[in-house]
Amino acid sequence: xxxxxxxxxxxxxxxNRTKNLFTIDSEAWQPNPAPRFSRSQQRxxxxxxxxxxxxxxxxxxxxxxxxxxxxxxxxxxxDDTKA
Numbered sequence: 001x002x003x004x005x006x007x008x009x010x011x012x013x014x015x016n017r018t019k020n021l022f023t024i025d026s027e028a029w030q031p032n033p034a035p036r037f038s039r040s041q042q043r044x045x046x047x048x049x050x051x052x053x054x055x056x057x058x059x060x061x062x063x064x065x066x067x068x069x070x071x072x073x074x075x076x077x078x079d080d081t082k083a
Contacts (some may be wrong), residue, residue, distance in 0.1 A: 005013060011022045011029050022029050 007029060010016055016022060021032055023032055024030070
């Protein structure tokens with residue numbers, strides 16, 4: 001049995017380093033794709049979205065921060081009617 005590692009601990013773990021399980025991409029650690037076959041070239045995954053510019057990824061779906069406020073207000077109203 002072993003403990004669950006944080007991402008930073010997993011990146012630094014000797015076994016994971018030997019197996020080249022992580023790569024740094026756009027200044028953030030990313031797991032390398034799996035499965036890993038001997039004749040396959042490894043490609044890095046897409047970079048994590050810029051959380052400061054769009055904290056919940058709404059722009060990827062064509063939504064704005066104002067749209068989120070509308071949806072949150074709708075959810076709050078529906079919760080009020082259930083009470």
